[in-house]
Amino acid sequence: MKSNLEIIIAFLVAVMTFQSCTVYYHQNYTPEEVVQSQKKFRMVDKNGKKYPFYKLIEKDSSLYVLAKNSIFYSNKFKNQEEAELGLIGFSAYSINPENYEYFQIKNSSASGWATAGVVAISIGILYWILFDIWSDDWDDFFSFE
Known part of the structure; x- marks a missing residue:
């Protein structure tokens, strides 16, 4: 019997597999460039706090x-007041870009590779644990003492 x-x-490894x-690109972008990219992004305020969001849009x-x-x-x-833009499945919040130090756009290819790496490592650890458990069970099954 294996330990808890x-x-x-x-x-935890199984959960990591789905994470x-x-x-993000290291380069800082202007809000206009983020709007044009139509990608996920994050903005960092003057205190260094990071805010990831789905998209930045310009309206009126x-x-x-x-x-x-x-x-x-x-x-x-x-906790902020939500703007009514009529976008189903999303919450919209008005921002003043001058309150933020910089904006960064998601690097889709690097994100994909990083996710694949985490999944591969997680699966490897899970197989190692399962092999260890099964090998001990097989040893107990075939021992004739």
């Missing part, structure tokens, strides 16, 4: 950040 620690590790990674010469309405998506603007 090994069961917990196996569970995705987000990598105002900028709005879009956050997905999902339990799997963190929304650090939940």
